[in-house]
Amino acid sequence: MARRLPPLYPLRAFEAAARHGSISAAARELSLTQSAVSHEVKALETYFGTSLFRRTRSGLVLTRRGQTVFATAQGAFADLALLGTDSESRDLSGTVTIAAPPLFCAHWLLPRLDRFSLANPGVAFRLLNVTLDRPELLQEVDIAIIWGNGVPEGHDGMKLMAATQMPVVSPALMASAGAADPEKTLRENRILHEGDTRMWRNWCELAGVRMAENPDEWVFDDPALMIEACMRGHGIALGTLPLIDGLLAEGRLVALFREALPAPFHYYLIRSAPPSPGRVPGVVFSWLKGFAGGVEP
Amino acid sequence: MARRLPPLYPLRAFEAAARHGSISAAARELSLTQSAVSHEVKALETYFGTSLFRRTRSGLVLTRRGQTVFATAQGAFADLALLGTDSESRDLSGTVTIAAPPLFCAHWLLPRLDRFSLANPGVAFRLLNVTLDRPELLQEVDIAIIWGNGVPEGHDGMKLMAATQMPVVSPALMASAGAADPEKTLRENRILHEGDTRMWRNWCELAGVRMAENPDEWVFDDPALMIEACMRGHGIALGTLPLIDGLLAEGRLVALFREALPAPFHYYLIRSAPPSPGRVPGVVFSWLKGFAGGVEP
DNA sequence: CCCACCCCATGAATCTGGTTCATACCCGAC
DNA sequence: GTCGGGTATGAACCAGATTCATGGGGTGGG
Incomplete structure (x- = not known):
């Protein structure tokens, strides 16, 4: 009781703005004026007493507090939207x-599916923990999330979220190496790869960092195993945000460099070409769509 | 996108009304007029095109649709309330x-804790899966939920939710016995007890149902085990709502009688007498308080 | 039986807050 | 420079949230 809720409509406006990384885009989604959204975001900021966005050229970036507000708001509104779809x-x-x-x-x-299940106990999920490289596999699933460069020809879908990457290490390794000279740490420790070694190259190029000539490298075919190895202090992994947000927050991994840089691929949400019978997959699909377009820290 | 949200303020009013089982009580909580809450509930009902409450003497009862709306709304608002507590x-x-x-x-x-963790990855929980019969144990925990008749002397707390009970069986047993004569089914099958056999007596009395003279009975000390046995078709258990809501919704258990009746005990939420150091337990406590006062189906 | 009390519903009036309009600003591209 | 993209802000506006006033329907006690 005496439960104090933040002002709800400002919150909804903020959520959309954060998701799109743009006030104007949010206004378009909500069929409102850019002015309305701007006002509401400001209202929310005065309510919380902090700013939620850092306004920079080329878009908005969430502040620390903005991130947590966004995370809860997005979840809550996604849940509520499930009520409205069908009368x-x-x-x-x-x-x-x-x-x-x-x-x-x-x-x-x-x-996220967990939350969905809480509200819809009748829906069962079958999860395939695979990277869909062969497009034929799409025939066998209702919904797929792929790590790539776009929606495959002939499929209904959209970009789910942009991915960024940053080198991460275990807290222990960080402690022994020190935070003073990350580039040195990078050169003097083992590099952990996940399958494709081009991702590290891409990151180094963007960051303007040079790796050792003949680095000690381990290659994993399973990214989860690579992260596990990293947490045990076996080397430096290139972590993909926002997947490792939780591990960073829990302190089980720490960032070697401050900034995360755009990954060469992103996550796309697609649905199998012939909408499968029954409307349940459709509901789940549009629910997942509600998470699309999030901005990264 | 084009995510359509239900009208939020009506939804908040409805959530409070459902939680309290009373329009007036909700109005008091929200510092609004009874009239305001009534209007908003009605607005929500016309939005959804169905009624969400069955108005009966002695309070409101949620309709089927009302239950699902309430469940999602309660979760969503509990999450959002976490944002507002602290500036x-x-x-x-x-x-x-x-x-x-x-x-x-x-x-x-x-x-519920799962949701909390999603928003607050830094908080860790230690769960004790016990019935707190000895009050001394309260010294060793920050928060306790007990199954009893009130808040123990000298503790801060409140009624969390009223419990109701109803006989349940496995779908298979239901199929073989038929739904025609539940009283007969009750007399001809094994009765499963959880520890205390008085609960079945209490239920039969309230329901005006007579059990067999010398029923076949099994007694379990672990309620989870009793439910497990019930799901495997070993007999008829007295299930406590809303704990078995999920199992009923999934069809892993079915109700033998339509109506659930008040249990002799209820759930109380209490916090250890000396507020433990740090504000985290306090936040969790008031968050849990947000779930207090739910009405049963 | 009737009155007091509590609950809920409803129509009209009101007011707050969400929304628009109009405008100014900044920045990068052409 | 000007255009086009973005955002901020003050004043005017309007709709939906809220109140007021009222009526109906139970229940319990004198």
């Missing part, structure tokens, strides 16, 4: 098959 | 120890 009694039941890349399943999809 | 940057971290009765832990507490 008939909606006791959804059925099975939905979803394929998603390994780490993505555990760190992004599962917590 | 400073709140990166909560620390450990909170909670004790709760066995089934309650798994079926009520865990799903």
